[in-house]
Amino acid sequence: MSYPFKEIEKKWQNFWRENDLDKTKDDRKKKKYYILDMFPYPSGAGLHVGHLKGYIATDILARFKKMQGFNVLHPMGWDAFGLPAENYAIKNKVHPQKAVDENIKNFKDQISIIGLSYDWDREINTTDPNFYKWTQWIFTKIFEQGLALRSFEPVNWCPSCKTSLANEDVEMGKCERCGALIEKKPLAQWVLKITKYAERLLEDLKFVDWEESIVEQQKNWIGKSEGALIDFFVAGVKEKITIFTTRLDTIFGCTYIVLAPEHELISKLKIKNLEEINDYVQKAKIKTDIQRTAEEREKTGVEIKGIKAINPYTKKEIPIFVADYVLGSYGTGAIMAVPAHDERDFDFAKKHNLEIKQVINPEKGEIELPFIDDGVLNNSEKFNNLISQEARKKLLDFAIKNKFGKKEVFYKIKDWVFSRQRYWGEPIPLVFCENCANKIKNQKSKIKNEFNKGEILNPGWISLVEKDLPVELPKVDYYEPTGTGESPLANIKNWVLTKCPKCGGAARRETNTMPQWAGSSWYYLRYLDANNRKELVDKKKEKYWMPIDFYVGGAEHATRHLIYARFWHKFLYDIKKVSTIEPFKKFIHVGLVLAEDGRKMSKRWGNVVEPKKVADEFGADSCRLYEAFMGPFIQSIEWSNSGLRGCFRFLNRVWGLKDKISEKKIDDKKLVILLNQTIKKITEDVAAFKLNTAVAQLMAFVNELEKQKEISKKTFETLIKLLAPFTPHFSEEIWSFLGNKNTIFKENWPKYDKKFIEEKEITIVIQINGKLRGEIQTERGANEKKVLETALKNENILKYVKDKQAIKRKIYIQDKLLNLII
RNA sequence: GCGGGCGUAGCCAAAUUGGUAGAGGCGCACGGCUUAGGACCGUGUGGGGUAACCCGUGGGGGUUCGAGUCCUCCCGCCCGCACCA
Numbered sequence: 001m002s003y004p005f006k007e008i009e010k011k012w013q014n015f016w017r018e019n020d021l022d023k024t025k026d027d028r029k030k031k032k033y034y035i036l037d038m039f040p041y042p043s044g045a046g047l048h049v050g051h052l053k054g055y056i057a058t059d060i061l062a063r064f065k066k067m068q069g070f071n072v073l074h075p076m077g078w079d080a081f082g083l084p085a086e087n088y089a090i091k092n093k094v095h096p097q098k099a100v101d102e103n104i105k106n107f108k109d110q111i112s113i114i115g116l117s118y119d120w121d122r123e124i125n126t127t128d129p130n131f132y133k134w135t136q137w138i139f140t141k142i143f144e145q146g147l148a149l150r151s152f153e154p155v156n157w158c159p160s161c162k163t164s165l166a167n168e169d170v171e172m173g174k175c176e177r178c179g180a181l182i183e184k185k186p187l188a189q190w191v192l193k194i195t196k197y198a199e200r201l202l203e204d205l206k207f208v209d210w211e212e213s214i215v216e217q218q219k220n221w222i223g224k225s226e227g228a229l230i231d232f233f234v235a236g237v238k239e240k241i242t243i244f245t246t247r248l249d250t251i252f253g254c255t256y257i258v259l260a261p262e263h264e265l266i267s268k269l270k271i272k273n274l275e276e277i278n279d280y281v282q283k284a285k286i287k288t289d290i291q292r293t294a295e296e297r298e299k300t301g302v303e304i305k306g307i308k309a310i311n312p313y314t315k316k317e318i319p320i321f322v323a324d325y326v327l328g329s330y331g332t333g334a335i336m337a338v339p340a341h342d343e344r345d346f347d348f349a350k351k352h353n354l355e356i357k358q359v360i361n362p363e364k365g366e367i368e369l370p371f372i373d374d375g376v377l378n379n380s381e382k383f384n385n386l387i388s389q390e391a392r393k394k395l396l397d398f399a400i401k402n403k404f405g406k407k408e409v410f411y412k413i414k415d416w417v418f419s420r421q422r423y424w425g426e427p428i429p430l431v432f433c434e435n436c437a438n439k440i441k442n443q444k445s446k447i448k449n450e451f452n453k454g455e456i457l458n459p460g461w462i463s464l465v466e467k468d469l470p471v472e473l474p475k476v477d478y479y480e481p482t483g484t485g486e487s488p489l490a491n492i493k494n495w496v497l498t499k500c501p502k503c504g505g506a507a508r509r510e511t512n513t514m515p516q517w518a519g520s521s522w523y524y525l526r527y528l529d530a531n532n533r534k535e536l537v538d539k540k541k542e543k544y545w546m547p548i549d550f551y552v553g554g555a556e557h558a559t560r561h562l563i564y565a566r567f568w569h570k571f572l573y574d575i576k577k578v579s580t581i582e583p584f585k586k587f588i589h590v591g592l593v594l595a596e597d598g599r600k601m602s603k604r605w606g607n608v609v610e611p612k613k614v615a616d617e618f619g620a621d622s623c624r625l626y627e628a629f630m631g632p633f634i635q636s637i638e639w640s641n642s643g644l645r646g647c648f649r650f651l652n653r654v655w656g657l658k659d660k661i662s663e664k665k666i667d668d669k670k671l672v673i674l675l676n677q678t679i680k681k682i683t684e685d686v687a688a689f690k691l692n693t694a695v696a697q698l699m700a701f702v703n704e705l706e707k708q709k710e711i712s713k714k715t716f717e718t719l720i721k722l723l724a725p726f727t728p729h730f731s732e733e734i735w736s737f738l739g740n741k742n743t744i745f746k747e748n749w750p751k752y753d754k755k756f757i758e759e760k761e762i763t764i765v766i767q768i769n770g771k772l773r774g775e776i777q778t779e780r781g782a783n784e785k786k787v788l789e790t791a792l793k794n795e796n797i798l799k800y801v802k803d804k805q806a807i808k809r810k811i812y813i814q815d816k817l818l819n820l821i822i
Numbered sequence: 823g824c825g826g827g828c829g830u831a832g833c834c835a836a837a838u839u840g841g842u843a844g845a846g847g848c849g850c851a852c853g854g855c856u857u858a859g860g861a862c863c864g865u866g867u868g869g870g871g872u873a874a875c876c877c878g879u880g881g882g883g884g885u886u887c888g889a890g891u892c893c894u895c896c897c898g899c900c901c902g903c904a905c906c907a
Contacts, residue, residue: 002861172904213826217902220825225906245907258907299905330906337907343823344905412906558902629847631834636900640834642860646847649862693836696846703846765842770888772842799874811887817841819887 002648003655005619005730012729013115021743022074022117026541030071034545035062036524038553038561039077039124041516042103044088047110048601049609049623049639050593054552056627057590057691059116061550063725064686066117067749073545074117075527077124078104081132082516083161083177086424090480096424097475100127113611114620115728122530126426126519131526133470134536135518136429138568140463141575143430146453147193148418150461155417157185162481164189166417166515168560184285187485190428190512192416194567198222199409201566209586211634214558221559223412228396229332230405232257232309234269235317241265241309244331244410247341248399249391252380253359254336255349256319257309258301261285262328272306277322284324299325299348311336312404313381313395323348331410339370346370360388416564418515423479423488425513427471429464433500433507436462450502461510462502471509487511520561521568524548524583536577547580555589562587588689592636593627601639609639621727622648628691628726647695651730654702654723658737662710672756674704675715679752682722691726698723713738718750765817766791768800784812791818 016022037058040051062074080100088103089096104125111118124131142148155164160180164187169176194201202222205215227246234240241257259266261284271277280302301323308317325344326335339349340358346369349356360375361367374388383391399405419428437460440451448456455462464471474495479488489511490496500507522536528545529537553561562584569583594600595607602608614623626647631637667675678701685694701719705711717738724731724744735744758780764787766774774796778787788810791797801807801822809821 211826213901216826220903223903223906227907243907247907325905325907327906335907342907344907347905410906412903555901626847635828637834640848642848643834645860650847652862692834693846696836699846763842767841767888770886775842809887811841813841817888819841821887 002652003730005621005651006616008733009115009615009620009729012732013112015732015743016115016117019743021745022119023121024071024073024075024119026544027071028544030069032073032545033062033065033070033550034073034548035065035550036074036527036548036552037076038551038557039079039520039523040107041079041082041084042100042107043084044092044099044103045603046103046106047611048593049611049614049627050601052111052114052611052623053593053627053633054590055111055116056114056624057633057689058550058552060624060628060691060725061686061689062117063728063745064749066745067721067724067747069748073122073527074119075122075124075530076111076116076118076120077122077523077527078107078126079516079520079523080104080125080127081425081514081519083163083420083422083424084516086422086479087161087177089424096479097127110611113615114624117728122527124523124526124530126523129470129472130531130533131523132426132519134526135426135514135522136464136469136471137466137536138522138572139426139514139518140429140465140469142192142571143454143458143461143463144452145571145575146457147196147571148190148454148458149193149415150458151189151191151415151417152186153189154184154186155189157183157187159183159483161422162483163421164417164419166517167414168416168517168563169515185485187419187421190418190510192418192567194416194563195411195413197567197570198224198411198413200570201413201563204566204570204582207582208584210584211588214555214562214587214589217558218563221413221563225410225412227408227410228392228399228405229408230312230336230399232312232336234320235308235310237270237307239265239268241320241334242332243334243336244408245336247338247388247392248395249374249377249383249386249388250338250341250359251311251313251336251395252377252383253338253340253357254311254318255339255355255357256321256337258321258323258326258335258337258345258348259304260326260328260333261322261324263322263333265334266304266322269304269307271304273302273304276302277304280322287324299323299344299351301325301348301352303352312399312402319354321348321352329414330412341370341372343370343372363387413563416567418518419512420515421485421487422481422513423473423476425473425515426518427473427489428510428512428514429469429471430461430510431464431498431500431507432460432510433462433503433505434460435503435505436460436500439503455502462500462507464501468501473513487513489513517561517564521564522572524565525572525578542577543579546578547583547585549585551584551587552590553587558589589634591632591634593630594636594638596639596641598638614644618644618648619651619730621730622651624728625651625695625726629695631692633689633691650699650702651727653706654719655730655734657702657705657711657716658734660705660708660711661713661716661738663713665710665712667712667715670759671704671708671715673759674701675718676752676756679718679722679750680757683749683752686725695726698726720744721747721750762815764791764815766794766797767817767819768797769821770819773797773800780815782815784810784818787812787818788820791820 035058037055062072065072085100086096089099156170157164158175158180160178161175170182173182175182202224225246227244228248229242229244231240231242261281301321304320307320309320310317337345339345339356341360359377359379360371361378362375377383377386377391440456440459474492482488496508498507498509525537528541532538565583572578573581597607599605626644678697681697682694720731720734731744760780761777762780763775764778774794776790776794778790806822807820811819
């Protein structure tokens with residue numbers, strides 16, 4: 001017979017709801033704890049048990065912290081704008097709004113099965129105009145500060161989703177959402193100047209308590225390189241080519257220069273073989289990123305004939321090439337090539353028979369070209385014999401003194417392409433006004449007073465003010481992407497045509513929408529004050545609740561959401577809307593739950609484990625306990641039905657223990673110690689998010705209780721409290737069975753007594769020459785002499801130690817072991 | 823190629839940061855209870871050996887009284903980035 005989990009779970013979920021137990025008040029006398037799950041986008045596929053793992057874990061932590069007396073904020077919402085929702089809607093021929101509403105309902109039903117303690121009064125939805133009003137508001141602030149710019153650079157274009165994408169949305173040259181090959185397409189775009197925040201995004205990582213791997217991923221993504229800009233003059237003309245290098249120490253080995261195909265100078269120079277060059281440039285431009293890498297990094301390129309560059313250090317003339325192994329989008333789009341000390345330059349030089357001049361020697365050992373490490377300079381005139389690091393400084397000083405170079409820092413991170421040519425997103429709250437454009441272009445008025453920074457930088461583009469927000473997404477019947485580079489919104493004339501809020505003249509709305517990442521870049525602030533109609537968040541509430549103490553979500557967001565949100569947060573900090581420089585104090589990623597067959601759970605494989613089925617068969621609490629127990633949280637792990645059954649068995653055994661309760665029973669010393677050790681272990685493990693070992697300890701403790709004939713009520717109550725965060729319904733039921741009227745979650749978390757943590761009688765291990773040969777029982781704190789004497793009474797030890805004289809050395813670790821060297 | 827992580831019974835895993843390797847779960851075996859069981863309960867469960875003991879944390883080497891833990895080289899796996907000058 002199993003315990004009646006079905007009735008119990010329903011009963012207590014109703015009880016919690018009816019008594020508002022999951023509602024969080026802004027009780028500022030209490031210490032706060034803000035624990036947050038990344039909010040999901042409500043897909044049509046629904047949830048499987050893997051999605052719940054993170055929610056269960058944070059729920060355990062939230063309930064635990066509540067019992068510890070914290071004021072816990074634990075909210076949930078929906079990230080419902082964006083490509084996934086829209087593509088689903090198109091595929092199923094329903095309006096995105098309808099699809100989203102249905103999917104949210106489905107998600108919410110699935111989530112509520114397992115008894116999560118979210119405060120649903122604070123629920124948010126990024127597609128709700130009351131929410132996205134503030135997403136738009138933040139955008140206008142970013143614009144006003146001159147951090148949103150109209151750009152005409154070629155962008156990543158997904159031919160299947162028919163929209164431009166940010167760099168972060170591209171994976172290995174493919175669309176992160178649909179897998180289509182990304183093309184480069186010139187398109188007018190709004191880009192956000194995240195690069196202005198690159199240094200702070202990098203630097204401030206030292207203030208967050210995140211996993212090493214996530215921090216490293218962000219560092220790599222931001223990709224800071226410190227180096228120098230050096231001017232190479234073009235012989236005989238006034239032009240110069242500025243290159244970026246981090247290896248100025250190798251400059252005497254620079255035997256040619258390479259320009260990226262996109263380099264602007266190519267069109268300005270007098271080139272003898274112009275046709276050949278243009279041909280190469282054209283071919284390079286249409287290559288996709290995939291093609292570039294697919295060619296096994298074969299280094300193609302063409303020499304620009306008729307001109308030479310002058311190495312400012314050697315004064316020698318060197319050839320100039322165009323090659324697509326140099327990227328137009330990084331540095332200056334031009335490099336000095338040092339084939340002896342760079343693999344790519346080496347390959348290229350070999351192929352084109354160019355001079356390879358070695359200028360660095362390894363500090364020790366033989367040299368093998370290309371030698372790319374730091375070393376000692378030679379063939380470098382007066383800089384010979386310097387070590388690389390020192391040489392870089394001195395060579396830079398020389399360049400600065402002679403005015404052909406300076407220090408420079410570059411970042412790999414690109415500005416955030418923020419426009420999507422799609423329907424299902426927040427409209428970008430800008431209008432274009434011809435009249436204002438002319439004003440700015442002609443500098444007719446005192447434009448500094450009349451226009452903000454963004455408006456001056458983007459003539460004609462006027463940002464809406466707060467009272468005009470939100471710009472609501474018009475309800476339409478046709479919303480499929482056009483593919484022309486225009487958003488579907490462009491076809492809605494009466495929406496597009498509007499008045500300029502500045503001059504009242506005719507204006508038209510921006511028809512592109514924001515990317516999926518916009519709402520999620522600040523949503524965590526809205527939970528603090530979800531229904532505020534006047535501002536994004538009340539200052540006092542923000543100050544009380546921020547930063548997020550514990551954030552849990554997918555690792556795939558390391559270089560997407562987690563970077564964007566940090567960027568917006570820092571911006572909000574700069575305009576004094578938030579009080580912390582970082583939003584997420586601690587972040588832990590949730591490991592995948594794979595199906596029992598080791599593959600990802602997917603409808604395609606038919607291996608999806610649905611929460612409802614699990615809850616029907618074994619109950620929500622077994623599911624919760626198992627997901628906590630299955631392994632270390634961040635690790636990906638295979639689902640196991642027998643493992644789940646094991647947890648179910650465990651709960652049934654605890655259920656059975658009720659019959660052994662005795663009011664009179666007094667626990668023996670051993671059990672008291674184990675109980676206190678258990679409290680300590682679980683308290684520490686849950687706080688450290690080591691839920692698997694916490695559950696293991698609960699099991700070990702229950703195994704011990706089962707050996708008892710009777711169990712004291714007090715001990716049993718403590719066990720139930722320890723179990724409560726993991727199995728809330730189960731624990732409430734037993735708690736009330738024990739005669740308690742109120743919810744167990746109003747109880748204080750058990751405290752252990754240090755006095756009862758350590759056993760007085762302990763076992764000391766006796767080693768002979770480092771090998772285990774016996775153990776003895778003694779009092780805690782016994783000294784070496786006493787332990788040795790006791791040990792020498794042990795038969796087994798005596799076999800090895802014939803007499804005391806044989807002991808050459810003794811190593812005694814208090815209360816642990818005695819190692820005798822003979 | 824670069825960066826991060828990992829490798830412990832048949833499987834998932836634990837090990838207080840250098841001190842009894844394998845807690846806990848699954849599985850398996852035997853026993854009990856059962857008309858029956860893919861249910862439940864109990865006992866056992868790294869390998870070898872009658873035993874004393876020996877061997878054992880991917881492999882080799884090292885430091886140490888003592889190494890899963892530290893150092894070094896190698897092998898394998900996972901994740902991220904990838905012509906970033």
